Amino acid sequence: MAQLTFREAIARGIAQEMRRDESVVFLGEDIGAAGGVFKGTVGLLEEFGGVRVRDTPISEQAILGAAMGAAMTGLKPIAEIMFADFFAVCWDIVVNEIAKSRYMTNGQMTFPLVIRSGNGGGLRFGAQHSQSVENWAMMVPGLKVVVPSTPEDVIGLMAASIRDPDPVIFLEAKALYSTKTDVPDGEIVDTLGTAKVLRSGSNATLVALGAMVPKALKAAEELAGQGIDCTVVDVRSLVPLDTQTLLREISATGRLFTVEENPRLCGWGGELSSIVSEEIFYDLDGPIVRITTPHIPLPAADALEDMAIPSVERIVTTVSKSMNS
Amino acid sequence: MTTTTPAVSPMDLDEKLALYRTQLALRFFEQRAYDMFLENLVKGTSHLSLGQEAIAAGVAAAMKPTDWTFATYRGHAHTLARGVPMTPVLAELLGRSNGLMAGKGGSMHLTSVEHGVMGSYAIIGAHLPIACGAAWSAQFRGTDQVAVCFFGDGSTNIGAFHEALNFAAIWKLPVVFVCENNLWMEYTRTTEVTAVENPAADRASAYGLESIMVDGNDADAVYEVAAAAIARARAGEGPSMIEAKTYRHGGHSRADPGKYRPDSEVAEWLAKDPIPRYHTRLLELGATEDQLVEIERDVVREVDLATEEAKAGGVPGEDLLMKDVWADGGSSWRN
């Protein structure tokens, strides 16, 4: 057992898989000598060398195109897109090329690749370096979408994503990079498509993702003080979605609150709400409530950004108001 | 930058007869595809290579079976030239279950991994970086495979083109880019919207690529420059750009009559049709008229048979609809 930060866990997860599988390669901007702009890839160049860990030009289409071409011919590339907002300049490769090609070719090709990216706000970077884009990725048939919330999950889900034969969008909440927790020694391998119940309660179920998970947990503690006993579920994987765990935990309390960092429209909570309404409507004891970032570009000023992204306080007041009405 | 150009052994007459056959096969296949489009049997859209056959045929003749082709939506010819049989290609155009991708891709996405045809891409420029990735994989694994990537003159103004050229150069990738400069994008002349005269070659030299111009209506010339560029790539000497000047005989797609092009220009290029030219050359080299007629008959038989077989294909079943989104063969996104 050792204390590890979220950013250190990224390098550990990648290194674990690169040691095990020679066909895993890693490319991106400033990932090698510099160790990543968020210092998430420190030590990888030193251990694996410049042939497997390659710095690229600022060419997002080339980075992802290269990852795709390498994946279809037998390598298992990990590509970094520095900030998730930058997906917009290479979205064609993700959506039209990587995601569609297996289906279009009637299964002739597989794309065992991972695209990891710093996602979301909290760092006061302003609108072009802060958006939470998990909902962009989730709506594309052919992409798996994974969002860890703890250092241990970073390692285990990174390993599972690299070993998975399909393309995985791996979104790392930038706001969590410096969080530090105990992580077991040795190999860690998790399973995609599994949500995790982090706290069990009887009154309401809070379902959260990425940087919203620790906030939901904190809110649940405060709500417990008010006599509202909450379950907290970490979704972890939007595609595949562990609806069994989610529906079970929502049925058990009869109330669903989603906590989402993405701007409101078409956020993952909307999809979850629709599934819940169709399948366990009669288990609900009250309305589904979505707690999201408003439908705005994120502002830079700390005061404004804090108003926009769901806070512990907003979660607590929203839940308690709804539960007491 | 000095490069040693590996010697290319010239083709003998038999090889040239084979190259003639390939060109004819591409020509007659495309004519059949057009006829079947007019009969409303070919659905959706299709983009023919009529007039441009010498490029697909000449380059393919220079490739090893293990090399990779990356094509565009105008990719029937490039697919067939790698040895993919006509029946599944035509059946794919008809949306039949015996199609190359069982009808799931269509005319613009012909793919046969088995033959090294690593996809046909319909987003302009996207496949240039993808071809770089395949080339990177060959370089990394130490195989001698080369990726060959075809695209049009209009594709030289999109960002992915420029990213890919720089990327291929800095990593010294075994990739050969082939620009088929047929002078027109869809309905606009490329030089009207391009800052340089030779849209691919002039840019390629700026990125440090070996840059080659060739008459794209001369299959032998295409073969020679392709063989040299592929040999250089295979030898670890890095990427090349071949810009092959050519002309499409028909419109951009479907029933486009191509009326935006001056009659004199069309006439000038019809006179440079690669197939009669090659026919004449073969006679000069000692082939007999009988030999060439027999090849022609053989190709007609092949196209007729493919037509029958493609038409006889079934309608794709519902079982295919939800298949192969994921590597496990399914499409499930939840448990």
Ligand SMILES: Cc1ncc(C[n+]2csc(CCOP(=O)(O)OP(=O)(O)O)c2C)c(N)n1
């Ligand atoms: C990104 C993108 N923009 C526009 C189109 C529409 N489009 C399809 S083909 C074409 C013309 C391409 O011309 P060129 O590259 O010269 O190839 P050619 O069709 O002549 O083979 C255009 C504009 C597209 N498919 N993708």
